[in-house]
Amino acid sequence: MELLKQRILKDGVVKDGNVLKVDSFLNHQMDTVLFGEIGKEFKRLFEKENVTKILTIEASGIGVACMTGQYFGVPVVFAKKTQTKNIDGEVYTSRVESFTHGRVYDIIVSKKFLKAEDRILLIDDFLAKGSALSGLCSLVLDAGATLVGAGIVIEKGFQDGGSLIRNRGIRVESLAIIDSMDSTTGEINFRN
């Protein structure tokens, strides 16, 4: 998605440790106009899949997922990162490791909101080592629902999450795949 790539080149900042800071438009401040275009693009990519529900993970996936959900006309469910008093009843759960935040946590979704008849599209802002996305896949499989694929805004193509998920036969559509980046020069190279 050319608009997104241009925005990454303009406002993304490459930091040490393979960190790409895009907090000015994606995951702290969110550009709702750009998000609208991203939502339309995911709709175009998955429109033949009869998606009944979108599943994402708090917090930074929620904005893109909602903006996408409106074009499909389907609800968005977000997996929560810790058990809260507000979720009662049975939940599906999966373990996720966050390399960015250096911790392991459980993600949970109420069983009320994932059903065997659902056709689920996963949406998230980033794909790097794939732990979060893999956790979301597990929730869908546990529910016996159909996983139609995953829509990712930015994939770090030099990390192995994308390969791991695709090698399981899951369709992953990333709107920008970064093949390399350099914190010294600030250079970012996209996969064609």
Next chain:
Amino acid sequence: MELLKQRILKDGVVKDGNVLKVDSFLNHQMDTVLFGEIGKEFKRLFEKENVTKILTIEASGIGVACMTGQYFGVPVVFAKKTQTKNIDGEVYTSRVESFTHGRVYDIIVSKKFLKAEDRILLIDDFLAKGSALSGLCSLVLDAGATLVGAGIVIEKGFQDGGSLIRNRGIRVESLAIIDSMDSTTGEINFRN
């Protein structure tokens, strides 16, 4: 907002301890079609205020805030609940008590994304005792920005958060204000 009130009556569940469960359409599963209508209503209410930015708080405020932001054509910033490695530089911070989750936490926003020239609209899904909303107000004041008001989806009018914030001269527009509810009968009464 009649559409919202009808939805609360249809799908909201009153639990002990003044808990209203609306997780089937608002804060776990999110009805993106309803969110679109909510966004349009906030736009109608605040359209003369020259809003430049929307501020919300993770996680359940993000969806409604993004759907609202697209109608204003402005970015959404979400306050984060814990310090993460992904935020560097200076932040505005405020302390918030969550009565729902029984804990106290800090919320932070990067100083890059709140400027003195900004005209900020706060958006959140719930207003009860007002701690989260009060914390967001503090962030805006610390930044020297103009606070044009707050748009709330559901206000528990029998708790004092709404009065506390309005008594500070801040405009609060709640799309549904609940005056009373009963966990025994399931009855919910709205303010006219």
